[in-house]
Amino acid sequence: MSGVTESSRLQSLWDAAEADALDEPGRLLYRSNLLGSDKRITNYGGGNTSAKVRHRDPLTGEDVTVLWVKGSGGDVGTMKLDGFATLYLDKLDKLRDIYRGPAHEDEMVGYLPHCTFDLNPRAASIDTPLHAYLPYPHVDHMHPDAVIAIAATVNGREITHRVYGDEIGWLEWRRPGFELGLELARFAAENPDAKGVVLGSHGLFTWGSSAEECYETTIRIINRAIEWFEGELAGKPAFGGEAVSALAPERRREIAVRLMPEIRARIGSEKPKVGHFDDSDAVLQFVGSKDLKPLAALGTSCPDHFLRTKIRPLVLDFDPASGDVDALAATLDGAIEAYRADYAGYYERSKHENSPAIRDPNAVIYLVPGVGMISFAGDKATARIAAEFYVNAINVMRGASGVDTYQGLPEQEAFDIEYWLLEEAKLQRMPKPKPLAGRVALVTGGAGGIGRAIAGRLLSEGACVVLADIDEGALEAAKGDFAKGFGADQVRTTRMNVTAEGEVAGSFADAVVEYGGLDILVSNAGIASASPIEDTTLEVWDRNVSILATGYFLVSREAFRLMRRQKLGGSIVFIASKNGLAASAGASAYCTAKAAEIHLARCLALEGAEAGIRVNTVNPDAVLRGSKIWSGEWREQRAASSRIDTSELEEHYRNRSLLKRSVFPEDIAEAVYFLASDLSAKSTGNIINVDAGNQISFTR
Template identity: 70%
Template sequence: MSNTSPAARLENLWNDATAQGMSESEKLLYRSNLLGSDKRVTNYGGGNTSAKVMETDPLTGEQVEVLWVKGSGGDIGTMKMDGFATLYMDKLNALKGLYRGVEFEDEMVGYLPHCTFNLNSRAASIDTPLHAYVPRKHVDHVHPDAAIAIAASVNSKELTQEIFGDEIGWLPWKRPGYELGLWLEKFCQDNPDANGVILESHGLFTWADDARECYETTLRIINRADEWLREKSEGVAVFGGEKFAPLPADERRKVAAALMPAIRGMISGERHKVGHFDDQDAVLQFVGSNDMEALAALGTSCPDHFLRTKIRPLVVDYDPSNPDLEATLNSLKASVEAYRADYAAYYERCKHDNSPAIRDPNAVVYLVPGVGMITFALDKATARISGEFYVNAINVMRGASAVSEYQGLPEQEAFDIEYWLLEEAKLQRMPKPKALAGRVAIVTGGAGGIGSATAERYLSEGACVVLADIDADALARTQDNLAGRYSKDVVRTVQMDVTSEDGVAQAYADMAVEFGGVDIVVSNAGIASSAPIEDTTLDLWNKNMSILSTGYFLVARAAFQMLKTQGIGGSMVFVASKNGLAASPNASAYCTAKASEIHLARCLALEGAPDGIRVNVVNPDAVLRGSKIWSGEWLEQRAGTYQTDKEGLEDMYRQRSLLKRSVLPEDIAEACYFFASDVSAKSTGNIINVDAGNVQSFTR
């Protein structure tokens, strides 16, 4: 609905040639992936699809009817065959004899594993009865914005009848579960010619006895709803009309870059959060409208929406027509605390004797007039997806308020889903977070051997990483490599010259907008030069000092500014060199600059300690593999200094060490991980030499 052009119609993507020869379960996967490929049909992780298929019973060899249904926690757009739960239909029907009534419906979930077909390990979701008891072979349950806009209108039953006649029925709000499954069964029995039903404040069910027909029915109903909404809302002032015009794009990012670290610091007390910024047209229209605050306060309707976004957002006190960013920053603490208090009061009003303890009371969604939407979560993908869900909610509010009056779920109903014991059990089954989950790292020299190895080590432990480097081509290659293995969500790049004050400041601003702030700073950008003192030009001396000393100062200064804004501590790691402690022939400029790095780190360890900012040093030596500084002129010069050839240089360094071992980028990355992680939480001002042993660089 955010696209108002006629081209916004959902396109029928079914291809008979592709589907030919598929089994019924394979057609279910094909249909599911087609539906999930368009977020106008359903949001990520939302909705369910199913098919009732005749299978050979592995115990008896006889043909039995089996329900294939999306398993718990899956996503229909990306799932594979192993994403479906499979259950005997005769056993699912037998469960009706065990049902003790709506007060006990949650206990029915415990019976679902007893219905498992063929020892399938995929857990069945709470929506399983909703599919099992619809007497059709194929069922789609999706959350299209257009259908939910109708479902979330105060007169949704009348609107459903007006749009669809008797083809699509309507059922009042009911929390998903066993009882709703029985409601759907009765509706189908009472309305045998209906092709689906709108669930109040929830979504759309459609069905058929053929996979393609079911898919096409789903698309047709969504398109009809969307076209009707467009027609009826023609000429209506969206969200009550514009109150604030959007700021220019660069100004929007500037405001977001200032707000996000401040918010992040306030809400990351128990666990670090990662941010996401969205200023697409649909968001800007909503946050700049006259009705935004009133609509936002009503909360979301569809359970999938508010489970991701909390029941309502926090509206940031910002006036884009008369901007005072400093005043807004000063007001944030009170706004965040007021939201927490309001959430705690909501919990106290609605809790039951057996409700789980109150969860994180901080907002997920932050709406900034004229600027956009900020979302925070425990990881980047969840922050992004939470934003996508709230865009769905915006589209729903747009449609409902244009043709009727929008209504969110009643507060108690919302609470009963948010603090549902079954939902709590699902949360308790979540794997333990990785060591750097929620952390944001920037690695300068990120496209080199040590930088990329360090970035990968952090990514493997759950961090988000910004790769900063002056080499755009190498950055692109490194990003493709790491994003391909750890997802695009968690890797960003910025072309940055560490000697440029403006460039460094812009890199941190970009990082704030992309991830919300910073926790780990690895200063690793480097060059190397080799020349006798009498041949060392002033330009060569200044270049070393500019990159290896001034550059580290600029990166550290910007880091301290952001880390202090957040107020949640942090870790800074300087990748220096053995040469910073031990003199080396024909390298006075390089050695002096590296010594400057080490002493700067010591100074910063003193300054950062009161704010929980740790600063430590890793000293590598002779890391030849993958390192850009060990190519070209420098390698030639060092080989000449030690009177060997290129091939013999690595062996020379290895034999020179006490342990007679080569030092690899991964070895340096491990030391950088140690200083970034909580296992070194009580270490600052330290130096770790990773040089296979060099007596000259012993720190004591």
């Protein structure tokens, strides 16, 4: 809001030709997606939209009015048509007759399913009455930063009138629900010319007679707030002015890489967490300001914000001028414990007899002067979205404190939202986390056939995966495929030559700054070569040892350093080979390097045990399909060694095995998942052969 320019204003994206080709529910979805596409209008999952549409009743054949409204848990920016709940409007109207007053409004949520139209399975949200009882065909409820900045001021009513006159009204804070729906209805009846209302400490309602009118009104009302703040804040320092300067981008990243595992070590012992780092301009301005601590202590205002971020963040005591990260790390135990105690006090002061048990008392948002913001949650998407919500809160505090006195929600009101029994019921309905949720894995050779299969298996169980490979084109292709299948938040890539010490360290830093730490390393980078000993060049020998032995040493050493700092244990899995156990003529360089891998894993299992770091090995054999090493000379060399044609190799290896079965990348991935997960929590120093049975490679 300070420094607002013409480009800061919202542009109407309405395409009349596209909208006119849609039916009324289609136009509602179109409007919703347009509004949700801009974080300045509403945050992820926040706000809702509705339309009252005439439909033929499937039971009576009569035309009835149906409320289409965003269902529980949806996001207006990404939802599809099935994300809307549909309810008979006349049945919703009849709920007023059985309403017993504010003390009993929560029970009204149980009646909403009785109003469902056409057996729609989408659950209606608690905001349904807010839309149902407004006498307008189209209603938007958004959470724009510029309007919440008005709603979060002590004198919000007066400022609303100053900005909007009688076009937009004001309602004092009330928790969303049936009573607020009735208040909105009364406001609309008493103010028939109004186009909307600001809800104190909450957000904006606007309405219209058509989908386009409602959309354009929403955009116009938000822009008016943006323009007003532009004039009011011109020339004023944000947040009381700068207290400390932001460090250079490279230094900020270095500190985040150093600090995130330290925080994760202290908050992730009971449930693993994934991190997110944000050093955007808005964040740096806030964390470097004179008013950082007093404003942060007031907490957030909009309930959507603090449900994601907790009521307030943890401000870390860091002096960017000294840059002493070790000194900061030394204060973390006390700072985190103090935050937990404060949160427990908030719970004890505010709880009711029937309140749910206290939840995780750790902070979600960590503010570091001169560096940025770190957030931690049970998965990457939640951590990222929490950070986005706190940026919304920063924008609100910038505007509100610049024109008036900013105020967060009163503590009791905040608690009653956070520990609302209806909110608890929603949490209890959420799917159980997958076994690797909150875990971070790095897979070397991640763009190859076996590496991709391993990454896909770990992703399918909820892990965040960093793909490391020397082939950047293949990395991008793998990343795109996995992002489509598992979501962009779950996968990252890093270019890594496992033989280059600096690149290995840089790739681990990439993983940390993206996800906060590391729990699983799958060392899978590989090559293969075959030739009689007298024809084996020193270059070939060195290349095998460099990649398959030294490379595995370098990535393991970096993983050990990181896992020891985290104090959360970890799992390292080596992808070795049957050839590491069973000698093979004509492949001495490859077999020797693979044997070194296996023995390195045994050594590391001994070193890592006291820190809870498990190290195990998977030995594949003859994984032809999808494997890069079988796409070149190695295939020809092995065929020549066995005196067969290359087309006969797969059948040759299948028949050579005891089980007479082929081995595929997915089979290796299954073994890796077992060793990486808690299924093998009591296993270290072990070897699993995935070779369909080969007597000479039996481990005992």
